[in-house]
Amino acid sequence: MPTPPDLRVVPGLPPGKLRVVITFLEMTSPPNAPKLRPPVEKLALLRAERPTVSFYRYLYNTVGEPWLWVDRRKLDDDALAAIIHDPKVEITVLYVGGVPAGFAELDRRGKDGTVDLRYFGMIPEFVGIRLGPFLLGCAIDAAWTGGARKLTVNTCTLDHPKALRLYQRAGFVPVRQEVRIADDPRVTGVIPPNAAPQHPIVTS
Template identity: 50%
Template sequence: MSAAVQREPVTRIAVDVTFLRMDAPPSGLAPPLAAGLAVVRLARCSVPFYRYLYDTVGRDWVWWLRRTVPDDEIAGLLARPDISIHVLYQGGEPAGFYELERRGGEAGINLSYFGLMPHAIGAGTGRALLRHAVDTAWAEKPRALTVNTCTADHPRALPNYVAAGFKVLRTIREVWPVPNRLGLRIPERLRI
């Protein structure tokens, strides 16, 4: 007889996930980063620092998946040469980050994660950081640049991606089992 499988308590949420693609670099001048802001591509990102970035940026937007991944798997991801972490600094402290994953071939580069720290939201920084991410990716001459967002993300995420030049490919409904142990605030509008 097999032992009963313990299932951890979860909150089921429904999100609409929108997949976007950009097939050519955007035209026009990039909005400049404000004075005192700088983006640094990390030569090496430690697991604790990555968790700090991911958890702080994603806390209010139900970024849960990588919170469930063990440290050794996160270390493996961060060690991959096809993944890079870029941190926005303001006055010497992190204000946001983005993660690029080079998928090669037709898949090109994926903007896997993108976001601002809570204290940096609403200052107009997001648009300039997004363009920085887009320009950094296109500097490698990929076939395409992809990203996805969902209805759990900041309400300006999808409009900002479209304004940056991404085209919507499709939107699908997904149901996510968010573990309660993560302690994330889940908006009522997403709960099933």
């Protein structure tokens, strides 16, 4: 694991800002671990082919709001559709009992066979029942069987506290870290102000 950056280089945060530590990970060969068995019954894994923008926003916003995912929220419908309808972007949805429980998004638009696990996460009601490791394993398998030469992902200190460990257990290796100061999307109005209470809003 790379040496964590010295957070003291930013002694304080201005109002409305967030300090985010991003960890970049990669996998250069398929993992050797056996595939995980489905942890629950009535489970289905389906690729969303040209999903509607409204359905994608439901997935992205519901999964990402507790962790302050903001990038795709800021895109207008046309810009978002151009990404999620690209044939090299694969969005797979996990259903439990016919209900969406989480999704994984593989981006194959990179160079030299690099595939990025751009988004991955569970709808809050389905967190904690071992569905996350199962979905992650399926996404990793899909990346490699689809011709990946390298698989990348990143996580940050706004994510679920077990996210980094989950990626490492799946076979990803941390390669670098960065510290960024970002606008708090709850202050800018992109995300509701009561989201992610585990990260207090800096007001003064």
